[in-house]
Amino acid sequence: MSQNTAIFNLFFFNPQGDYRFSWRHPEAPGQEIFTLKYYADLARKAEAATLDNIFIADHVAIWDTVPSGLAHYANPRLEPITLLAALSAVTEHIGLMATASTSYNEPYNLARYFASLDFLSQGRASWNVVTSWLPEEAANYGLEQLPEHGYRYQRAAEFIEVVRKLWDSWEDEAVLINKQSGYFTDPQRVHQLNHEGKFFKVRGPLNVPRPPQGHPIVVQAGSSESGKQLAAAQADIHFVFMSNIEKGLAYRADMDRRLREVGREPSQFKILGGVLPVVVNTPEEKQQREQLIQELMNDQMALDLLTTYLRMDLSEYDPHAPLPPLPAEEGFDGLRTALEIIRGYDANLTVLQLGRLLLQSSDSWLVIGTAEEVADKLSEAFNAGAVDGYNLMFPFLPVDLDNFIEQVAPLLKARGVMKQAYSPGTLREKLGLAPVANQFSTKN
Numbered sequence: 001m002s003q004n005t006a007i008f009n010l011f012f013f014n015p016q017g018d019y020r021f022s023w024r025h026p027e028a029p030g031q032e033i034f035t036l037k038y039y040a041d042l043a044r045k046a047e048a049a050t051l052d053n054i055f056i057a058d059h060v061a062i063w064d065t066v067p068s069g070l071a072h073y074a075n076p077r078l079e080p081i082t083l084l085a086a087l088s089a090v091t092e093h094i095g096l097m098a099t100a101s102t103s104y105n106e107p108y109n110l111a112r113y114f115a116s117l118d119f120l121s122q123g124r125a126s127w128n129v130v131t132s133w134l135p136e137e138a139a140n141y142g143l144e145q146l147p148e149h150g151y152r153y154q155r156a157a158e159f160i161e162v163v164r165k166l167w168d169s170w171e172d173e174a175v176l177i178n179k180q181s182g183y184f185t186d187p188q189r190v191h192q193l194n195h196e197g198k199f200f201k202v203r204g205p206l207n208v209p210r211p212p213q214g215h216p217i218v219v220q221a222g223s224s225e226s227g228k229q230l231a232a233a234q235a236d237i238h239f240v241f242m243s244n245i246e247k248g249l250a251y252r253a254d255m256d257r258r259l260r261e262v263g264r265e266p267s268q269f270k271i272l273g274g275v276l277p278v279v280v281n282t283p284e285e286k287q288q289r290e291q292l293i294q295e296l297m298n299d300q301m302a303l304d305l306l307t308t309y310l311r312m313d314l315s316e317y318d319p320h321a322p323l324p325p326l327p328a329e330e331g332f333d334g335l336r337t338a339l340e341i342i343r344g345y346d347a348n349l350t351v352l353q354l355g356r357l358l359l360q361s362s363d364s365w366l367v368i369g370t371a372e373e374v375a376d377k378l379s380e381a382f383n384a385g386a387v388d389g390y391n392l393m394f395p396f397l398p399v400d401l402d403n404f405i406e407q408v409a410p411l412l413k414a415r416g417v418m419k420q421a422y423s424p425g426t427l428r429e430k431l432g433l434a435p436v437a438n439q440f441s442t443k444n
């Protein structure tokens with residue numbers, strides 16, 4: 001059954017919220033972030049509010065090669081697929097979306113993990129495909145340096161192709177468990193892939209049957225040229241940073257063109273905008289919050305973030321002077337979204353001012369105001385067709401989630417922008433995404 005309301009994801013960048021300094025908020029959790037209970041409570045709340053997915057971001061390293069890294073932002077995190085497998089046992093309807101890198105895994109591993117998560121959750125698994133861009137990650141996988149951007153995307157494209165083949169290596173009718181005949185499977189319906197490509201050589205079949213969704217949902221967030229091409233070819237859901245409706249509509253038009261070029265139907269591709277929804281009920285509350293944010297931030301962390309995003313050593317520059325010339329886009333291997341955002345800012349801002357802006361997740365859309373105002377903005381962009389839904393990137397957890405659920409969600413429901421109840425079926429069915437045909441099917 002299709003859904004004509006917006007999709008809402010509860011996004012975890014850090015367990016304590018979207019800012020790298022969220023952990024310093026007076027009400028932020030402490031050691032609880034290493035317990036199941038912390039996530040289970042949030043997941044149950046999200047499910048009671050009929051959010052669509054719990055989405056967990058990931059890096060496979062500690063961001064520790066910058067001065068503020070280890071001391072101020074060590075970002076330890078639980079492995080997302082493991083965590084979501086545990087959450088599948090305490091939830092019933094909500095989608096479970098885990099980030100996993102195509103640069104530091106093998107297709108057989110991820111095909112198996114996501115197929116298993118899909119079984120355990122009865123069809124609620126999604127995979128956020130990332131190519132990983134931190135040099136610290138490469139160093140954990142035997143590499144001297146980060147593989148270059150184009151290479152990472154080529155590997156990702158073949159990686160997803162092999163994962164899909166592995167999910168298809170069992171036909172739906174392959175499992176017999178026929179005690180009389182003695183056939184556990186129908187051997188005609190379990191297939192080797194014998195894949196041999198540029199990056200992978202995989203015989204198959206997978207040792208897990210075809211998952212309940214056929215193919216768990218594939219999500220992609222890269223916004224470079226190769227990122228958008230990969231999304232158009234492979235993704236069911238695409239994350240974007242949208243700063244206004246006009247830009248959102250232009251982005252969608254561009255993606256629609258790319259989808260048609262590869263023979264895909266645009267309605268089968270859901271675009272979700274990143275948004276920081278913050279409820280403040282009075283101008284004083286807004287001011288207090290802004291002040292708190294300024295106090296919680298750390299200047300070194302701001303400079304480090306800029307350094308990491310831009311791959312520029314800024315230690316020689318005066319933090320109170322404007323930024324030196326930015327790197328050229330061609331061959332740029334930092335975070336392209338950040339490069340674009342910085343280009344859009346006033347060139348007179350100082351290095352530190354820019355760093356502090358980025359530290360406030362300024363690449364996402366801050367929607368701050370009363371519950372009515374937040375609901376208005378979210379309804380407006382959805383109703384205009386700029387997005388199919390949102391990644392709710394709450395700056396502070398759990399407080400901002402609680403405020404959203406208590407105050408904004410009822411308004412969105414009353415306006416028909418948020419659904420009232422879950423539809424039956426797998427996540428793919430709930431989101432109105434078509435079934436994927438099995439490429440090895442012997443049925444005619």
Ligand SMILES: Cc1cc2nc3c(=O)[nH]c(=O)nc-3n(C[C@H](O)[C@H](O)[C@H](O)COP(=O)(O)O)c2cc1C
Pocket residue numbers: 056057058059099129130131132133221222223224225226227228239240241274335336337391
């Ligand atoms: C909402 C969102 C979530 C993301 N989550 C992750 C993540 O968990 N891990 C990661 O390595 N990159 C993550 N990224 C980064 C993207 O995968 C991608 O590398 C980035 O947007 C740059 O695009 P490009 O690779 O096409 O240049 C995320 C991006 C967005 C917009």
